Amino acid sequence: MTASSRRRRAKAHSRITTLSLLALGVVLLQGCERTPQTDAAAVAAASGAYKTCAACHGAAGEGNEALNAPALVNLDSDYLARQLRNFRDGRRGTAKGDSWGSIMAAQAATLDDAAIEAITAQVAGFPDRAPEATIEADIGNGRDYYNMVCGACHGPEGVGNPNLGAPSLRGIDDWYLARQYELFRDGQRGMHPEDLPGQQMQRMGQVLKDEAAIRNVSAYLQSLGLPD
Ligand code: HEC
Numbered sequence: 133m134t135a136s137s138r139r140r141r142a143k144a145h146s147r148i149t150t151l152s153l154l155a156l157g158v159v160l161l162q163g164c165e166r167t168p169q170t171d172a173a174a175v176a177a178a179s180g181a182y183k184t185c186a187a188c189h190g191a192a193g194e195g196n197e198a199l200n201a202p203a204l205v206n207l208d209s210d211y212l213a214r215q216l217r218n219f220r221d222g223r224r225g226t227a228k229g230d231s232w233g234s235i236m237a238a239q240a241a242t243l244d245d246a247a248i249e250a251i252t253a254q255v256a257g258f259p260d261r262a263p264e265a266t267i268e269a270d271i272g273n274g275r276d277y278y279n280m281v282c283g284a285c286h287g288p289e290g291v292g293n294p295n296l297g298a299p300s301l302r303g304i305d306d307w308y309l310a311r312q313y314e315l316f317r318d319g320q321r322g323m324h325p326e327d328l329p330g331q332q333m334q335r336m337g338q339v340l341k342d343e344a345a346i347r348n349v350s351a352y353l354q355s356l357g358l359p360d
């Protein structure tokens with residue numbers, strides 16, 4: 133056998149191996165669909181728990197700007213659960229003038245810890261989806277500001293830093309990022325004495341000096357797309 137025919141055979145063989153692995157993957161996926169290994173009761177509880185959220189945040193957590201409800205699909209699970217507890221326990225959405233926050237706080241009022249856990253698990257299972265850009269701004273300027281003042285906590289390119297309680301800012305609606313920054317700036321979020329991570333962020337609320345800087349940073353984060 134010549135070297136080149138050996139190479140051809142090896143190539144054909146690897147192609148066959150790839151194909152059989154793909155076929156196996158398909159069979160396994162189909163198998164999963166037909167006989168779910170997950171605890172059926174937990175799944176049922178989760179879908180029940182998220183059902184009310186879908187009216188504003190969308191059936192797969194994709195968000196709805198017209199209702200001011202942000203996408204939930206790309207939030208870190210720990211952060212998502214913490215925010216639900218914050219809304220429920222009066223640490224967020226209670227400040228005067230925070231009208232969107234108060235709508236959400238009313239929604240979280242009756243959630244117990246088990247429901248929060250079930251919702252968090254269900255949202256983590258939604259397919260990834262990048263929200264669309266809605267802000268046109270100076271992305272290069274936004275990147276400079278981000279690297280100067282935000283990256284120390286939110287990590288390089290917005291990936292987040294769980295040790296500091298600073299969430300990932302990737303895959304989050306730009307309009308929602310800008311509004312949250314303004315809420316921190318205006319003392320409408322992160323003021324509660326028991327909201328320690330919120331206070332950390334609240335102290336950063338004066339760093340971006342004007343509307344343009346806030347829009348630039350939000351547009352920059354949006355331009356990064358989903359985390360890898
Ligand atoms: C009536 C509409 C409505 C419903 C129903 C609703 N939300 Fe919200 N939610 C909002 C709005 C509006 C905001 C934005 C609040 C703000 O701007 O601070 C929000 C914000 C949030 C946030 C904050 C996201 C972040 O990045 O900090 C989370 C988490 C959230 N909602 C989860 C849920 C879950 C889970 C449910 C179901 C139990 C739910 N929401 C039901 C309207 C709603």
Ligand code: HEC
Pocket residue numbers: 214278281282283284285286296297298299301304308309310312313329330332333336339340349
């Ligand atoms: C000292 C650390 C620190 C720095 C610096 C910092 N942040 Fe934060 N940020 C946090 C923490 C902690 C939270 C979580 C607050 C909470 O749990 O409510 C947060 C939350 C946020 C949120 C809310 C996200 C959401 O889904 O609701 C936005 C938006 C945000 N930061 C933007 C920025 C921007 C823009 C900068 C730079 C100007 C910045 N942060 C700098 C610590 C920081």
